[in-house]
Amino acid sequence: MPAAWAVILVPEVAVPSPKTRVLFRMLDESLFGDGERTRGLGELIESGSSMDDVLTSVGAVNTFNGVADRAFPGIGRFREALVRVVPGEANVSLSGAGPSLYAILGTREEAEGVAATLTEQGLASIVAGMAERPLSVLER
Secondary structure: OOEEEEEEEEOOOOOOOOHHHHHHHHOOHHHHHOOHHHHHHHHHHHHOOOOHHHHHHHHOOOHHHHEEEEEEOHHHHHHHHHHHHHHHHHHHEEEEOOEEEEEEEOOOHHHHHHHHHHOOOOOEEEEEOOOOOOOOOOOO
């Protein structure tokens, strides 16, 4: 993967229980793709494309985005706050089964700037570096 930084926004919304089971049950076949985006993502990464090129071409994709508004009432307000401060709406996505949202930025400075803006708005966020290569727990 190209070097990048993530800003993770932790929204204060109600979470169903058991969350992952509830979300998986909300999914239906219409939310799944044919694998073309995943293949395209792999090709971009293998070709050494920049993170900006990856996000412009493929975007941040998570099938749970299709049910997030139903699963987490009020999450839309948090998504909109993140979209307002990061370049490109396609760059904002649910993290895993949610409710956290993330956006990917090219530099630590950009990510910290976004996080500072969110903090000024009273929103909790985390800045995290993304690994440029697979990590191994057994690596010495």
